[in-house]
Amino acid sequence: xxxxxxxxxxxxxxLCLGAASSAAAQDFQKSYxxxxxxxxxxxxxxxxxxxxxxxxxxxxxxxxxxxxxRDQVEVExxxxxxxxxxxxxxxxxxxxCNASLRFEVRVPRSSRLNFDxxxxxxGDISATDVAGRLKLxxxxGDIxxxxxxxxxxxxxxxxxxxxxxxxxTVSAASASGDVDxxxxxxxxxRDLRFSSASGDVRVRLPNDLDARxxxxxxxxxxxxxFPIEVKRQEYGPGVxxxxxxxxxxxxxxxxxxxGDVSLKSL
Numbered sequence: 001x002x003x004x005x006x007x008x009x010x011x012x013x014x015l016c017l018g019a020a021s022s023a024a025a026q027d028f029q030k031s032y033x034x035x036x037x038x039x040x041x042x043x044x045x046x047x048x049x050x051x052x053x054x055x056x057x058x059x060x061x062x063x064x065x066x067x068x069x070r071d072q073v074e075v076e077x078x079x080x081x082x083x084x085x086x087x088x089x090x091x092x093x094x095x096x097c098n099a100s101l102r103f104e105v106r107v108p109r110s111s112r113l114n115f116d117x118x119x120x121x122x123g124d125i126s127a128t129d130v131a132g133r134l135k136l137x138x139x140x141g142d143i144x145x146x147x148x149x150x151x152x153x154x155x156x157x158x159x160x161x162x163x164x165x166x167x168x169t170v171s172a173a174s175a176s177g178d179v180d181x182x183x184x185x186x187x188x189x190r191d192l193r194f195s196s197a198s199g200d201v202r203v204r205l206p207n208d209l210d211a212r213x214x215x216x217x218x219x220x221x222x223x224x225x226f227p228i229e230v231k232r233q234e235y236g237p238g239v240x241x242x243x244x245x246x247x248x249x250x251x252x253x254x255x256x257x258x259g260d261v262s263l264k265s266l
Contacts, residue, residue, distance in 0.1 A: 028063035028075040035082045038113050040105070043087035044120035047100035051118070053109035053129030059084055060106045068098040075101065112150060151190060174199055184266065191251040200259040207265035210246030214253045220260040
């Protein structure tokens with residue numbers, strides 16, 4: 001009798017845990033059908049945002065509530081037509097709440113979408129196998145991109161930026177952190193900007209780079225294998241390098257106030 005009671009209790013516990021897990025997985029889940037010029041906007045306050053391309057045809061968004069006060073945060077859906085617009089919503093008296101949202105977004109790998117505002121005040125942002133116009137911003141966290149293409153702008157106030165195997169144009173800025181960017185194929189004519197107020201900036205570009213180049217660090221060194229002259233300031237700190245490669249079709253600026261600068265060819 002006692003063994004049967006223990007077995008029934010264990011089975012009930014497993015069912016409860018399964019139900020809790022299922023509920024957590026369904027905090028928010030929705031699919032959207034977007035046209036070729038569709039846009040995606042996600043405004044988070046606390047929590048990570050993950051974006052990934054896949055072989056499906058719809059944009060799918062899942063959000064997971066986390067933290068002790070998880071029931072205090074909601075996902076507000078302001079989407080219309082060809083526009084996905086989601087944001088985290090907290091009650092007015094929740095300034096010290098321990099509650100966050102983790103967004104997971106899947107987009108068709110073959111589509112080019114306008115990610116016009118992907119932002120979180122505290123959290124990391126990642127994007128893999130996506131294309132279009134990307135604007136990613138976090139006030140406190142890292143941003144990583146891999147196999148992304150199009151017009152890319154990423155920024156963090158406190159964190160590192162890493163872009164790998166990109167195509168198109170990229171601008172990346174960190175107020176406090178390292179910036180590491182690799183562009184395998186340049187497209188378009190937009191200017192390129194890479195900067196950090198406190199951190200190293202490393203950029204790798206195709207060896208047929210066509211640009212007006214400006215490199216600068218107030219406190220650090222400059223390394224490059226492109227044919228441009230590196231000069232150390234005669235009076236005071238600072239190192240610069242300037243030159244034109246090819247016809248100078250675009251402007252390329254790489255700078256840091258405190259750290260090293262590296263511009264290398266692929």
